[in-house]
Structure formats: C-alpha cells, structure tokens
Amino acid sequence: MIKVGIIGVNGYTGGELLRLLAKHPEVIIHALASRSQAGRYGWEIFPSLHGTGLGAEKILTIGDPRLYQCDLVFLAVPHGVAAELAPSFLDAGVKVIDLGADFRFKDPALYEAWYKIPHPTPDLLAEAVYGLPELNRDAIPGARIVGNPGCYPTGILLGVAPLLVNDLLAANLIIADAKSGVSGAGRSPKLDLHFPEVAGDFRAYGLPAHRHIPEIEAFAEQLGEKPVKVSFTPHLLPIPRGIFITLHLTGKAGLTTEMLTQIYQDFYAAEPMVTVLPATTLPRLKAVLGSNRCHLGVRMDDRTGQIIVLSVLDNLVKGAAGQGIQNMNLLCGFAETTGLTELGVWP
C-alpha cells in the first residue's frame, strides 16, 4: 500500500483521480489539497461523494505538511504552478505525476514559445519522463517525475504511432481534426461554456495554434525518427466527456483497410487498454466513457489515397486521471491495469 496525495482536487481531473483511486487496492488516499477549496469538504465539491465516506476530511492547502508524507502526489494544477511545486516534493522523496503541461516535452525554449513564460525548472524538464505507457513504457518505472500526456496528444499519438513506426506515410503532415467534450475545458464557469450557450452547439476553437502541438510533434518525431508537422483543429462537443479524433493522413501506395487494420491490431496486440476494432465496425466515443480504454479504427480511401484513423477515449480517464494511475502503477511496481479495469458505461 502507498500513500497518495492529490493537489488540485477540485477540478475534473482531480475528482476523477479521487473516483478511481478510491477503488485502487494498493492505494491509501492520504491527502487532498486545493488552492481555491481548502477548508471545504469533498462532498461539497463533488455531489457524487455523498455517503461514500470519501471527502470526509477537510481539503488542505497546497503547502500542507501532510502532503509531504505521501509516497506519490498527483499534480492537477495549471501550467507553471506544477513546475514550481515539483522540486519540493522530489526533495522530500515524493514521486510526482504532473497531469498538466509542465513536463511533457524536453525543450525549454519550445515551452517558453508556447506558454509565454520561461520554464521554472528546466533541469527537471530534462529528467521528466513522458508518461504514455503504450509508446514509452520502458522509460517510466525508474522515474521520479512523470509528465502525464495531454488528452488530445494521447489520442493522436496512439492513433498515428503504428503508421509512424512502420513508416507508412507518404507525407510528413498529420491532420488531426479533434472533438472534445466540455470537461476538457476545465471547471471554471465562462460564458462560452455556460450550459445554454453550449447545448445544441458545436464549434472549433483556438485556431490555428493550440498548445498541445509541440507535445504531439516532439513525440511523433521521436516515434517516426523524422520531422513531422501537425495541423491540429480542436472542436468542442456538446457533451460532458470524451474525445473523438479523426486523423487525415496520406498513405504510401498499395495499402488497404484490411492491411492497415492488421498492422494496427499487431501493433497493439499486447496492450490491455488499446483496442483496434475490426474493419467491420467503427469506434464510438460513448463506448469508452468512464473507462481507461482507447478504441481505434483505420480506413484506407482508395479514391484519394487518404488514410483515415479514428481514435476515441475518455478525456478524464485515459486522457488524464486513468493514464496517471497507469503511470503510478508502473512507477510503483503494481500490475499496470490495477484499478483501471472498469468497462465503459452504456448507454
């Protein structure tokens, strides 16, 4: 059993960590902290906690000593804040999994270019490991600090990896047309996210440059061992959860849907959390809600030479909290799927 702390528990990722860790057989939830909600009870923040016994203790401030008694902490705080908090935990021998953007790629100049602040701890950036187990598993177990991938990069990289690794693309451009549920935009009320403004709507946002791009390109180039550009167009779905990514790629000559499906199924054959659907069916976002799974589908369009890859996951689970726990399991030597075997909820 290990003692775990969650910093930034009031956000959706923090709440999801709480939901999933509550059933993890190897974990004691030792401390919950939040900058804005310190002093309140968990059930005041998440109505789903009523009567569960969880959230019965007051939420701590993020400087509380109790946090330093943990074996591992999850940081679910804004970029910049995580990088400032991390060193004190590492110095205290507490492993760190950052669910934010501060430790996802190596180049501090790139970080500053996209996040408009100098990286507070460039040395840690160099040490941090990118926590995408299916594509970077070997690097994780020994780490002190893990940068948990963004929700969009997780879906895009899992979707394109078999093509990059097998060098099946005829062009170095990845067009990612991505659609996310609103929880991906966080829990702070805004007019743009006010229920009547979102219900029945669909929209693109943040064009043409989204901060997830450098993370995707950096790791995609590592996978393909050549330069690659990502044209990333995020959209907002009028649903609370889930991500659906449609990749438009130019394939090498001679590929077919059946060949590509086989290549994808071979690539992920040993993966418990990633499933490549048969060529007879297409992924549906709803099928993975609440679970740590990613469903993939791939199609070849002979008329145009385009490969279309469909990738779905729950942005709060495989795209955040669930993947964070998957990384925790690897860091702590637990079976990788421990506490992560829930099925998606249907309907």
Place this chain on the structure above:
Amino acid sequence: MIKVGIIGVNGYTGGELLRLLAKHPEVIIHALASRSQAGRYGWEIFPSLHGTGLGAEKILTIGDPRLYQCDLVFLAVPHGVAAELAPSFLDAGVKVIDLGADFRFKDPALYEAWYKIPHPTPDLLAEAVYGLPELNRDAIPGARIVGNPGCYPTGILLGVAPLLVNDLLAANLIIADAKSGVSGAGRSPKLDLHFPEVAGDFRAYGLPAHRHIPEIEAFAEQLGEKPVKVSFTPHLLPIPRGIFITLHLTGKAGLTTEMLTQIYQDFYAAEPMVTVLPATTLPRLKAVLGSNRCHLGVRMDDRTGQIIVLSVLDNLVKGAAGQGIQNMNLLCGFAETTGLTELGVWP
C-alpha cells in the same frame, strides 16, 4: 410604426426581443442598451446576428437620451433596477413593459417580504397592469406601464385558470411541479450552470420558497375570488429552453377527463396563442420551442380524485419576450398576434 427600445439587451430575454421585433411589421428598433455591454456590437453578443444587419450600431448605456425618443421601452433588467428606471420613461411619455419582477403584483409589503428591498416606486406598482393577455386582456390597452408575467406564473396560471374560474377545485391548494430549461436561470456563468455540471443532470432548486409564488397566488386569488395557496417546486431541465408544468389538483366529484378537456377547450376557444390538446394526446415541451404558444392538457385520475394539468411554453417567448410583444401589440393597438405567428421548430 413605433420606435422601440430594449434595455438589458445582452440577456436571453433581451436577445429574444431583438429576434422577434426584427420581424415585427409595426416596429422600428430604435435603441439597444445594456449596463454591462455598452459600446459593443450586437453581433459580438449574439452570434446569430452575423450578417443580418441587426446589432450594427453600438449598444448604448442605459441612460442614453436616444432611449427617451422611443414610443415604448422594454426593460429586461434585474428587479429593483426596473422600478428605478421606469419613472423617467413615463415622465417622458414613453410606455414601459417590464419583463422583470418589479410590477407583477400590487402589494409593496409582499414585494419587500420576498425581494428583501422596499419597492422603489409603490405608486407605480399600484398603477401597473399585469400583462397576461388571455386572463387580463381588458386591463392592458390603456396602460402606461405593464408588468410582464414571469415564465412560471404564465404557465401555471394559464393551466389552472379554467378550474379556478369555474370553481372546480375541492381544495385551495395548487401543487405546481415545474421544470425549466437553463435559459430561465439567466446568462451569467455559474458553476451550477456550467455545461458539464448540467448535462445529464436534473435537479430541484430554491425549495421551498421561490419568488414567483406571491405573483401566482395574488393573481390566482383574483381569478378564483377566494384564497389559494401554491406549493411550487421548480426544477432545472438539461435543455436550453422551454418550461413544462405539471399541476396536481384535487378536483370536485364527478369530473372526467373528457369533461375537463371540453371545459378547457371552451375556456380558450377564442385564444390564438393557447391550445388545449385533445384527450388523445399529451403536450410536449419541444412542440412550442421558438413560438409564442402554450399547449395544455388535462387528465382526471379516478383512482385518486386528482386532476393533473400539463402546461408547456417557451420560457423566452410566451414566458417573456413574446408575451411582452403581445402586450405591446395591445398597448399600441396592433393586432394582438402581430409578429408572433411563428411555429415551433421541429425537431
């Protein structure tokens, strides 16, 4: 043609006034004003205005002289504010239709009891007319100032009026179990109204005392000429628009669904905006969205002696802006349904 102004145009009611008045053949939209949005353009506030030519002039402050050139102004502002603005318009010979709560019932003590502030202009309260045309039509044409009914009271009073007027209730208690779309809660972002918190949810709120109660009881007692109490339970529906009211009432002996349906159809036979459905079908909220209509259905439950009345309307149209325009038509001598003949949008 008359010149009309809208004060508080940035809210949903203000926007709906704009949408409907834009097509009104007797109206020139002369001035738009807002406390928070002065200086911006309408299309910045309502994306639906792009390319329509509406909202092309900058929004005015609520003190702008141009407002006093209008023949009539709609006040879509918080309670208290309307009562303070009204006198200056009346003094300038501008008719006033208040879509808020300041002029809906006569008793200033009751106002203070429920709204926690003394009524700013009790004399105007005495003068103001309750603008529910189907039940108070004769009082409206000559008025200078109209208190436009609340969305819930409109649905409840239209639903119960035939029973009160015909003295068909065996008990003086009206149980109103009401459900409203989220636009009824306004356009200010709040965590409770943040999309991910509302989507898939349903909840009651403001129990057991909602500020619409004194308005409902005051007018219901006038209709039935006897005391009546309202047990009002509002709920929030995870949809942007529409109200559905279920009334639970104790009927006098001997009534049947067929008799009640006939009584309701007779009561509203001459009304263009209120339709009593046949006993073979039940009202659906979606059927009136975007329209100024109210659909009613009534059922007798022999097993329990309960009368169940179902009343649906669009909270922003028949429950606010549309009814305001219906009142304007009466005040200005236009045909009552002018500009209000749109069908509901299906699906």
Place this chain on the structure above:
Amino acid sequence: MIKVGIIGVNGYTGGELLRLLAKHPEVIIHALASRSQAGRYGWEIFPSLHGTGLGAEKILTIGDPRLYQCDLVFLAVPHGVAAELAPSFLDAGVKVIDLGADFRFKDPALYEAWYKIPHPTPDLLAEAVYGLPELNRDAIPGARIVGNPGCYPTGILLGVAPLLVNDLLAANLIIADAKSGVSGAGRSPKLDLHFPEVAGDFRAYGLPAHRHIPEIEAFAEQLGEKPVKVSFTPHLLPIPRGIFITLHLTGKAGLTTEMLTQIYQDFYAAEPMVTVLPATTLPRLKAVLGSNRCHLGVRMDDRTGQIIVLSVLDNLVKGAAGQGIQNMNLLCGFAETTGLTELGVWP
C-alpha cells in the same frame, strides 16, 4: 464463486448486469442468453465490450441447457415471459431474480387487472419475495425467487418509507411526480424515442394509470399498515439514464425540515446505499449515475403544510441491475455491497 446466467442480455438492464457482474469477485458469468440476439457476440451488441474479453462467446437461446448449470439466473425479459421461464429454473435448483414485473406483488387479480393477462404461475407469485433490501431485507436470504422492484417504485418507496413507518402523513395520498431518463423506456427503437424527437423535449406519458402503481401501493400499505393511494405522473427526461422523483405529501402539523431530515437520516443511518443529504443541499440526479446509490432530500413547506421529498437513483443500477445484484448478494450470503461500491461518475 457462483455461476450466473443473464437472460435477455441485449437490453439495457442485461447490459448493466454484465458490466457490474464482470467485476464481482464471487461471480462467474456462465451463460448469456437472448431471444432476439442468440448467435451474436456481446461486443456486437454493446460497443463498450470491445477489448474487454467479455461477450467473447456467442449468445445462447433462452432454452439452452447451459443456463441450467447456473446457480442463479437473472431474468431481464418482458412481463409474462419471466413467469413462464421461472418454474423450469426453480425445478433445476437454480435461483431466480426477475428484473421484470411478474413477481413484484402478491395479488394475481391485481396482476391481471393491470397487465391484461392472467398470471402464468400464481403459486410462484405467492412464494416470490419483493427484493427491496433496505425495506424488506429479512425476507430475502432464504428465497428461491425474487421480484426485483421497478425503478420508479424503488425511488418512491425509499423516499416515502420514513414517513409511512413513522406515521407522519396527514393524508393517505402520495403524489409522485417522477422523471426518468430514456433508457427506462427500453432499447427498442420507436419514433417517440428517436433521438431528434427526444433531444430538447420533455413530456409526461402514460397518464393517468401506469403499471408501477399496484406495486407501489401494495408495498406502501404494508409499510404504513394502512391504505394509501398513489397519484403517479411519469415524465421522460432527455437524458439516457437516471430517475428523479419529487414526492408531494401532506404532513402532520408541527414538522420542520430539520426534524424531517433527522428522521430520514436516522431511518437510513445503517444503509450503505441510501444517503439522506443534509438540509443545506439538494439531491442531483447526476450525482448517482453509474452507482447503486439513492440520494434523498426532504423539505417542509410551512406555508402550505406540504412535505416535498426528492429521491434520485440510476434507473439501470439501483433501479434494476445493481439492486438485482444486491439481492443476489443477500441470496448467496455475500456481503451485501459486494461489487456495488462504485462511485457516481462526475461530470
């Protein structure tokens, strides 16, 4: 470990049984059967099963011998069908939990009156136990056959029980204004349930007489030891899951919200699955989605003497599959909450 079979696995209740039993530590899912889907694979019916290893065997016909090797079967089939299937399982020594309507109340005449067919096995009706653990726990462990309560009756009876048992009502009428997500209407496509017809809609249905009434009245009279009538008005919420029940009741004099909240909290103090919220907060449907929990809130309206009780649950879990498993745990001597400790999913 026991061997369990699910008959009618293709419906939403069958699918939910599969989702929950898959994680139950004492259960082996031995056989899945369906009248309409025999020969297909589970993952063809529930996209959430892809890659989980579940549903890997072909679905059996409902007469398949393999079903009779089970220790217990869940029947998720239409009324009438269950009563005809049950005897053969009991004769084979297989315990039966019926999730349909065939074994929920004792009076065969009442069954025929509401379901328009004579009860196929009135003797079994007499033997069957009503499986509402919080209110009928002692009767369950020794049973051979359990009638699992309907989703509406579960929410209504849990909501009203403290008042009936403590004799706190001044009138013998229970007004239940109930709202259910669409999964409660089943998985068969119909125009009324076609997505574009339901999205943005809200409606009442089946007035004034719904088949859940005799079940509610029969058990409510048993609880209160006096006659009681239920005025039941079901509505359809435009969400996939969840039930919200608003009870309108006439309370005895002198009751307050605080007193009632205390009475409810005392009544359910020992219950792991039922939580009475503090008087400072109101239940929200979304808080229990995916979980086996019921949240209750109670309010006294001094102005009207009305008690308003709010009861929420997930119609497919505490309202069907989860409660069925709770009954299975009692029948088989497992800890009652085994496999049922999941939190609600938020947001």
Place this chain on the structure above:
Amino acid sequence: MIKVGIIGVNGYTGGELLRLLAKHPEVIIHALASRSQAGRYGWEIFPSLHGTGLGAEKILTIGDPRLYQCDLVFLAVPHGVAAELAPSFLDAGVKVIDLGADFRFKDPALYEAWYKIPHPTPDLLAEAVYGLPELNRDAIPGARIVGNPGCYPTGILLGVAPLLVNDLLAANLIIADAKSGVSGAGRSPKLDLHFPEVAGDFRAYGLPAHRHIPEIEAFAEQLGEKPVKVSFTPHLLPIPRGIFITLHLTGKAGLTTEMLTQIYQDFYAAEPMVTVLPATTLPRLKAVLGSNRCHLGVRMDDRTGQIIVLSVLDNLVKGAAGQGIQNMNLLCGFAETTGLTELGVWP
C-alpha cells in the same frame, strides 16, 4: 400567389417546408402528401402544428389529383422515387424541386455507380438544374426542374468555392471533415439513432465512401475548371439539427488569414444568406439554427501551409427546405429571400 404541394411531408424536410412556407407571403399550401401517412392529419405527425390551423386537412396519397393542380411541388422522397414521380408533374406543367438525390449531377453512369440503380429518367437528369443559388444562380430561373443540393455539399461547396474560383489551392484534394445533427439521418427509428445510443456519443459513419461525394466533386470541378478529389468523412453529432464542416486544404504560398478572410468577404459580399465572419471570431453551429444562413470562417496555418475553412448551416433549412424555397423564389420570380429572413434562435 402560387399553389404549392409537398410530397413526403412526414419527414423532417417535409415538416420544415411546411413551417417555412406557412409564413411565405406568395404561397398557398395547396396539398400535402405522403406514402406512409396518407389519411392522417398534420398535427398528428408534427406536435408543433397544434392550434396553428396548419395540417387541418387529411394528408393525401402521392398520386392524388389535387397535387397536379399545384404550380410547383417539392419532392421530399427517397432517391429513385423522385425520378419516377417527376415526369408526370412536368407533363402537367407543374414545376418540380427535388430535395433528394435524383437530380443533383448530370452523369447517369455516376448515379448508377453510387446509387446502385439505373437512373429512371436520364433525359430529365440532363435538363435538371443544380439549385445552389450562390454558385449557380443564373441557371435557375428558367428551369422546370431543380435538383436541390444535399446538406453536406451545400456547406462544403460554399466553403471551398472562393478558393477554387480564385485558384488558390496547391493540391487538388479537398479534405472535408463533416459533422451533422441527427435529423440529417432521417425520421425512421433505428437502434443506432435511438436516443440513449446517441446521447453523449459522437461517431463517424459510412466511411470511406458517402453518396454525397459525386455531387460535390462534379460541381467543384465545374467551379475550379480542373479535376478535384474529395476525401469526405461524415460524423454524427448528438444534437437534432445543424451541420459543421471543417475543410482541410493545402494553400498556395503567401496566403494569410487576413488575405483569405478578405477574399471570402469579397466573394460573398452581395450574398444575403452567406456571411463570412471577421478574422476575430469563429463560426458556431448554434448561431444558424432555424435560419437559412451559412456562416463561414477561414484560417491560414503558417506552420503547416494548411488552410482551414469552417462552414456551418442548418441541415434542414439552408441544407434542405430553406434552400428549396430559395430556389422556388428564383423559379417563380419572387425576391430571393422572401420567407427566409428568420434569424437563428439563440440560445
């Protein structure tokens, strides 16, 4: 005033024609017909018609003589059926607007290749005019028969036309990632479109070959006067109405967002129904719901050389019924926007 008939009134397009034509000052709705609903009343099919006076006469069979008294008929029937009905109307001197797929492109071989049946009336195919007014206006007024564009092709062609006509693309591939509300899939209940299966879901469908492709390519090649291929990926949005199209295109060197926005605004400067948003804002699907408008936005991504075009419209209005009426206005010499000036409904 002209007499108009609607054949196939029971579908969503038929209903939308009824909603819009009811307010058209130059139209008398002379006859409504349906194969499946003949003999019923309109209000039985569309609850929004209660009390409007519309749908008061029984729906006719599609062979009814009354239809041949019309000046113009709208065909809202499946492909193949329209081509068989059209000649008899033309012979009777009745103009025809087909909202289906039978008269959208010239090549009967292409029709047979995609629709798997020989075209019933190839000669009419040669005569029919493609009814996309903004791009084909001059051809429409003199026509006897108009092929009303599909909802997807309308959005895609309006979105790409300025680039094709001005020869600004560096590659002849149009990647169209399209998202449609469920009404686009029709009104026939199916499990895939059953409310609980769609709510909270998002999915792609019909990959990689959708029947709208030949229509898009044929007209795009005409616009650009060179061959072009369309990679079309349709998705289903969990909303009842609206289409959002994201075009991914390779632009010629040197283009900027500002240049492109100006080019688009110039291209559509005279168009009342198509609005190019300023570079400071992005289109939102919800902004056009209920209206006949198309909103466009365009962005240049310098990092990748990709042009991203966003195109939104209401699939039932500008994508079907509204555009059909726009064509009717042109055919009959009415002002093009007559009866089509409604604003979008917000929220």
